[in-house]
Amino acid sequence: xxxELAGVAKCYARWFGLARTDVLRGVDLGxxxxxxxxxxxxxxxxxxxxxxxxxxxEAPDAGTIRVLGCAPRAAAAADRVGWLSDDALFPADMSIRxxxxxxGSIHGLRGRELSRRADERLERVGLRxxxxxxxxxxxxxxxxxFGIAQAWIHDPDLVLLDEPTAGLDxxxxxxxxxILDEARAAGTTVVIASHAASDLAERCDQVAxxxxxxxxxxxxxxxxxxxxxxxxxxxxxxxxxx
Amino acid sequence: MNARLAFLAARRLSASGLVLAAxxxxxxxxxxxxxxxxxxxxxxxxxAAARAGAWTEACWTTFLALVAPxxxxxxxxxxxxxxxxxxxxxxxxxxxxxxxLATGALVAVLGLTAVWSxxxxxGPGAPERVPGxxxxxxxxxxxxxxxxxxxxxxxxxxxxxxxxxxxxxxLSITPGGGGEVQFTARRARSDSSVDVHAATGxxxxxxxxxxxxxxxxxxxxxxxxxxxxxxxxxGYVASDDVTLWRAEPxxxxxxxxxxxxxxxxxAWAVLAFGLGAWLTPxxxxxxxxxxxxxxxxxxxxxxxxxxxxxxxxxxxDLAIVAEGRAPSSLAAGEFAxxxxxVLVGLLLCRRGPExxx
Numbered sequence: 010x011x012x013e014l015a016g017v018a019k020c021y022a023r024w025f026g027l028a029r030t031d032v033l034r035g036v037d038l039g040x041x042x043x044x045x046x047x048x049x050x051x052x053x054x055x056x057x058x059x060x061x062x063x064x065x066x067e068a069p070d071a072g073t074i075r076v077l078g079c080a081p082r083a084a085a086a087a088d089r090v091g092w093l094s095d096d097a098l099f100p101a102d103m104s105i106r107x108x109x110x111x112x113g114s115i116h117g118l119r120g121r122e123l124s125r126r127a128d129e130r131l132e133r134v135g136l137r138x139x140x141x142x143x144x145x146x147x148x149x150x151x152x153x154x155f156g157i158a159q160a161w162i163h164d165p166d167l168v169l170l171d172e173p174t175a176g177l178d179x180x181x182x183x184x185x186x187x188i189l190d191e192a193r194a195a196g197t198t199v200v201i202a203s204h205a206a207s208d209l210a211e212r213c214d215q216v217a218x219x220x221x222x223x224x225x226x227x228x229x230x231x232x233x234x235x236x237x238x239x240x241x242x243x244x245x246x247x248x249x250x251x
Numbered sequence: 252m253n254a255r256l257a258f259l260a261a262r263r264l265s266a267s268g269l270v271l272a273a274x275x276x277x278x279x280x281x282x283x284x285x286x287x288x289x290x291x292x293x294x295x296x297x298x299a300a301a302r303a304g305a306w307t308e309a310c311w312t313t314f315l316a317l318v319a320p321x322x323x324x325x326x327x328x329x330x331x332x333x334x335x336x337x338x339x340x341x342x343x344x345x346x347x348x349x350x351x352l353a354t355g356a357l358v359a360v361l362g363l364t365a366v367w368s369x370x371x372x373x374g375p376g377a378p379e380r381v382p383g384x385x386x387x388x389x390x391x392x393x394x395x396x397x398x399x400x401x402x403x404x405x406x407x408x409x410x411x412x413x414x415x416x417x418x419x420x421x422l423s424i425t426p427g428g429g430g431e432v433q434f435t436a437r438r439a440r441s442d443s444s445v446d447v448h449a450a451t452g453x454x455x456x457x458x459x460x461x462x463x464x465x466x467x468x469x470x471x472x473x474x475x476x477x478x479x480x481x482x483x484x485x486g487y488v489a490s491d492d493v494t495l496w497r498a499e500p501x502x503x504x505x506x507x508x509x510x511x512x513x514x515x516x517x518a519w520a521v522l523a524f525g526l527g528a529w530l531t532p533x534x535x536x537x538x539x540x541x542x543x544x545x546x547x548x549x550x551x552x553x554x555x556x557x558x559x560x561x562x563x564x565x566x567x568d569l570a571i572v573a574e575g576r577a578p579s580s581l582a583a584g585e586f587a588x589x590x591x592x593v594l595v596g597l598l599l600c601r602r603g604p605e606x607x608x
Contacts, residue, residue: 064340085340092340099337100259114255115343163341 010075011167011198012040012063017072018222019058032058034222035072040198040215042077042166045189047209047230048202049239050219056202057095059219060169063200064092077166084167088116091160093153095171095202101145105136105155108144109162116163130158134184149176157185167198174205186212206239220246253343253351260355261362264325264520270363273317274370277310300377300501300575307505308573310371311512315565318363319516320536326356326520327527327535330600349600353521353593360517368509376501382463383499383577385414387492391477396420397485401478406493408438408473414466414497418477419490421459429457430484435476438467459489461574466495496576503577508568510581515562518592519543525596528603559588 019033032055040046050056061067062074065081076084084090100108109127118126131137134154144152153176160168173185189212192199203209209216210230218226218233225246226233233242329352338348386409391402408414420432437449448467454460466473475493479486519539526535546555546563555563559582568578 061336065344066336066339082345085344086342088342090340092337094337102263103259111255111259115253115338115341115348117342 010039011042011044011077012038012046012200013073013075014038014059014063015073017059017062017069017074019055019062019067019069032222033062033069036219036222036224038217038224038227040200042198043193043196044214045193045199045201045212047213047216048200048219049204049206049209049216049242050202051243054219055222056219057171060092060171060200060202061094063167064090064169066092066094088163089166091163091165091168093156093160093168093170093173099144099152099155099159102143104141104143105147105151106131106140109155109159112159113162118163126162130162133188134158135180150178150181153177154181154184157188161188161192164195165197168192168200170199170201172203173201174203174208204239206234210234218242252347252354253338256338256343256348256351257355257358260329260352261359262355263329264322264356264359265363269318269321270366273313274367276317277313277370280309280313298575299375300379300381300504301573302575303375303377303501304504304572304575306374307371307508308569310367310374311508311569311572314364314367315512315516318367319519320540322360322363322516322520323523323539324532324536327523327530327532329356329524330527330603346597346601349597353524353597353600356520356524357517357593360520361513364509364513364516367512368505371505371509377504377575379501380498381501381504381575381577382415382496383503384571384579385411385495385497386579387494388416388473390418390488390490390492391475394487395485396477396479396487398479398482401476402488403474403476405472405474408466408495410468410470411497412468414495415463416466416473416475417461417463417494417496418475418488419459419461420456420477420486421489422456422479422484422486423458425458425479425484425486429455430479430481430486432456432460432462432486433476433478433480434462434464435478436464436466437474437476438469438471456486461490463496499577503580504572504575507578507580508565508572511562511565511568511578511585514581514585514589515565518561518589518596521593521596522599523596525599525603528600559584561585561589561592 014036017033017036020029020031022029036059048056048059062069063076063081065085074081077089103111106127109130110123113123113127131140134157136151136154136158139147139151144155147155153173157173160170174182177185189199201209201213213230215228216230216233217224220243226242338344343351388406388408391404393402396402416436418434422428422430431453433451433453435449435451448469450465450467452462452464454462523535523539526538530538545551546560547566552563552567571578
């Protein structure tokens with residue numbers, strides 16, 4: 010398995026620890042190597058937190074996570090994980106090319122290989138012409154394209170994409186779908202968190218719906234969306250909740 | 252360590268605009284409202300060393316008041332700008348990423364202080380050797396002195412040749428607020444029977460000032476005597492102790508202040524970097540500025556200097572430099588405390604909340 014989660018829980022302290030918010034309440038999930046998992050859920054359901062835990066950015070309060078057979082931080086440290094975060098706080102004061110080279114360098118790429126890979130990825134996501142533009146002056150769609158390029162710059166085995174289509178234009182969608190197809194051919198496992206049911210239904214092997222910190226639905230896209238879209242799923246579970 | 256991350260941090264800390272503005276302010280001080288020598292003579296300085304000292308003090312005070320807080324603010328915001336989370340999903344993540352950013356911050360501090368030191372070096376310099384701080388010995392037990400009752404006391408002194416002793420005296424309670432002060436040092440023989448070496452220094456004090464005397468060479472205790480030759484004169488000893496000075500190279504004041512400023516700004520910048528993991532950058536700066544002000548303007552500097560907190564004695568060292576003298580050279584303990592501060596900053600950063608503050 011590329012990804013195994015068992016009983017994963019995470020809460021955040023508020024009011025200097027006097028109160029807490031449970032974001033994940035026991036998530037069990039498994040993703041096979043080379044598969045593509047779509048992660049859906051309303052705002053605040055815990056999608057981004059789940060990806061941060063898998064990326065090793067944060068540690069769970071309970072439960073276990075295995076990423077490519079090892080602990081999340083170990084997998085990340087071995088440069089086997091690519092991550093596009095939701096907030097994508099890339100250095101706004103750097104040019105697109107310099108920031109992409111920085112991304113490559115933190116994954117251990119050096120010298121000509123780094124330059125070659127950066128130029129190749131810029132070409133792939135259609136940002137070559139904007140390479141000298143700073144990220145701070147880039148549109149949201151361009152930042153998403155940059156985020157996609159940096160997530161793949163080191164050819165990871167697992168890629169975590171948090172809202173990759175947010176702000177993308179039509180051409181950006183095409184680029185993303187082509188990159189996802191190339192990733193599938195290369196055997197890369199991909200987890201996509203998105204609000205777009207169509208993306209998840211068309212591009213993923215399986216879909217998991219997170220509601221209130223738990224996996225409410227998990228299965229093939231056709232089965233999950235058999236009785237309606239995401240809104241219907243959310244409403245159905247809201248009615249069923251005690 | 253990741254060189255690109257370090258470079259990114261260094262670039263962000265190099266507040267070039269502010270540095271230029273501060274440099275312009277110093278140039279304006281020098282040539283706009285009067286030259287550095289005018290500035291010094293207005294303050295009562297009488298020689299080239301004091302003019303150089305006044306210039307050095309003005310420039311470094313400007314740096315510490317304007318540029319250093321900006322460096323600390325930028326250092327505090329390094330951790331909260333997202334790169335730490337972003338880079339953590341890599342081999343350069345976590346402690347390595349933070350160490351890279353801290354290294355970049357240190358490089359920037361070194362670069363900025365080097366530029367500043369070069370600028371200070373362009374100003375007036377002392378033409379010959381200057382007195383350099385060599386230590387302290389006990390002052391008189393009673394502070395009050397008058398024409399009828401001079402103060403005398405004995406202290407153990409090192410046998411180092413060429414030392415000068417200095418004491419601060421205030422004659423503000425003398426009618427007219429000033430007068431001549433005489434300071435004598437006698438090196439007694441071991442049997443204390445005969446004074447074999449003696450020296451006397453005199454100074455006109457209006458109403459407060461220092462008076463220096465050459466300490467006679469040789470072994471044994473030294474007897475100091477402080478007297479007021481003019482009838483009716485009264486005063487009191489304004490310093491806690493007698494300071495000792497030895498001749499140092501003319502460049503010593505500038506070099507030693509620069510070294511202390513580098514050490515202080517570097518240590519405090521990395522502390523700001525660590526606090527930035529817990530607090531917003533402005534809060535982190537406020538916290539550090541409060542501690543800095545306490546060290547700068549209150550008696551807390553004595554404790555801070557005693558335990559070697561970087562920059563704790565900078566205000567006093569700048570005052571020494573302004574008199575055309577050189578502060579003490581850096582002690583190994585000061586380096587050790589600065590390194591400890593850097594490690595505390597890194598630890599704070601490592602232990603900081605995972606999300607952005």
